Amino acid sequence: MIERTLAPAFRQVENIDLIKAEEYSLDNGINLFSINAGSQDLVRIELIFNNVNWEPSKPLQAYVVNSMLVEGTSTLRSHEIAEEIDYYGAFLQTDYNYDQSVVTLYTLTKHLESTLPVVKQVITDSVFPEEELSTFIRNQKQKLSINLEKNDFLSRRIFNRALFGNTIYGFSSSSEDYDKLTRDQLVEYFNLAYRPDNCTIVVSGQVNDSTIASINNHFGRGWDKGVSLTQNSFSFPVRNGSEHYYEREGALQSAIRIGNLCVNRNHPDFAALQVLNTVLGGYFGSRLMANIREDKGYTYGIGSALVSFKNSGYFFIASEVGANVCTSAVDEIKKEVDLLRTERIPEEELALVKNYMLGSFLGGLENAFSHADKFKNIYFSGLDYDYYSNYIQTVKSINSDKLLELANFYLNFDSFEKVIVGKK
Template identity: 30%
Template sequence: MPGVEAPVLRVELIWDAGRPFENKKLQAGATADMLVEGTRHRSAGDLEGFFEQFGTALAQPDLMDTANLSLSTIIKHAGKVFPVMAEVIAEPAFDEASFRKFMKRRKQQLREGLSDNDTLAFRLITESVFGPDHPYGYNGYKENYAKLTLEDIRNFHKSHFHAGNATLYVAGHINREVEALLERTFGQLPTGPRAIAPTLPATPAQPQIIQVLRPRAQQTMIRRGRRGIHIGSEDYGGLVILETIFGGYFSSRLMKNIREEKGYTYGIDSELDTYRYDGSFGVSADVANETLGAVRHEIDIEIDKLLQHPVPTAELDMVRAYLAGSISMELDGPFGHGFRHRSALIKGYDPAALLRNLNDAIRDISPAEIQDLAQQYLSKGDDFEVILGGADLIEGAQKITATDQPLQLTAGII
């Protein structure tokens, strides 16, 4: 990578082997997790100790669309650590003992997650927005783990974790010696056909409000969301500006109104969450039980303002400056540019086109155009909402009991 003088390297294999590509729920994540549970020649403990002696470790970011395995090192150690990384990829143990340990650990995490309100709220809103059978919406439950077998993991590894279905991302000080080492190490991995993503299942048709009552809880969580946000859309740059104004930074409208002026919460924000095939626009806040109704009302007021009135020029200029500075910092140096390309590989977009889209929106978008986007993407009645905590049941909410079963809503499926 031009501009990198320090003798450091980051190597990452990116496979089209995330949730949209699996044949059975949990298959993709389980295969990726078990990849580092030992090889045919080394135990998991041996692997950890080996990489520790060189001041590094294998990393696996938690992603939806891809499976990733990365390693950062200095060049003088690359000849030692890269071959063992390739061994992890090509020769995982995938033995019964490791599988049993993995299943035991995952089931314990499931029990803990179902007892944690924040985790439970996240699970419920993702299931609500995308549906309990969609790769972006489903969560792990006992029934899914009971159906998952070691053979499922072995088969998914064979069909997806090979060089023909991977992209090798390298950032750092790259010279001819490094290129030759990469070819000797990763160029010899087994290959095969590129994976084809299956047709994604239908998503819920009718948004609604669901509420989990926790009478002993001192607070109540609000999670709102809607799908249909795509990072490759021409609207994306404008949506970044709209979301920033609404709740995307410390001076946003939600923060000023609900936190600073009303004092209803320590924090409330909105978020654009994008994947390769879809995305969501959401709001999250933790509030006192007695202020639940007031906070929901104020969120609606801020949405109405964006629908009914153009954003004042001074406010828009402040957001322009904030986003321009954020993007400049993000792209500072070769590693910043590299991570933009990495994101493009994972989410499947053109990084140059996206940057132009963002820059054009920051420079040229008008208040009227922001209002148009608000009317398209923040229209009333399109939000799914999860309320969890000690507040009383609100009018219009579907009361559910949080159990270890997928969400079953009365809404239809399209």
């Protein structure tokens, strides 16, 4: 009989095999990367554009252009774009982050020749109709007004500005910024950024020679380079650990966000810091969760994360707690950070974290799309697949002495930016 009172023994993950991307060059020079896997007749095609020419006077250009790409071309209105894509059971979406703007198509491979022309129109012939722009601005201002009532939303804005200043990473939109938007600004940025020499294509799923040829036919020909552009590049001064308190009268909960500038994926310490972060607040069994949720009952959830951008990285701890226990929660957070700087992590706890991290990495490779996501992480950081080999080896081999050393170097609570929105 199975002894159900005993937990099963750990088995450490030995080998993790990544499906490596194959590289192609389209006729006009676009780099295309293919992840061929899966048995279903399905592909995901991502056209990825770097965000460029950041101007504080026109802070919303890249975001709004990406958001409005599907709102109409010179021959198709927004509902016609949607109907054309839906007819073939496909899905077209746009995504924006601080470093990149993305247009993604999910489609059956047999419908590529019917859906790709629509995508081609979207990325080469969007016209940003005035009527649609007015509707977009009105909706965004309403969303912003609602979000500004949320403590967590405000804490993120204040924290990002504290770390990154008036850059694309630290910018906080206002109603006035939307009022200043014009169609001419959108057309200007669209013509500047959405062009082949600023584009990378990643296709994943059931990819064959016919798929590549079809993509080349639509995006490798008849799409020319534009005028010169400037890649976004920023640097940030070291912060001294300021406190930012935004009081909300009558608040029942307070949002807490604490952290500082840190290394990004390019730094040799990044993988080891991910282990340290996981111990502190990177999974449900972390120290922050065990103390502040399970033991003290101050919150439903608390966590920490290490974030990598193109130009920087940062570490943060975030939670929402009862306003009456806010100060106590911050004290407990400090206590847990300081413990990592003064005491070695017990071997049993570290072994659990290592198994969790390796299992999560392996579990995150369930299909071709997730393998493509892993590729994008390294490619746009200027790294190769050795990064993942080094990551796995670091997780397996790192010891408590090294983590204690890293904690003393990177986790100085006094130097963290500390944001509280609500009531102390």
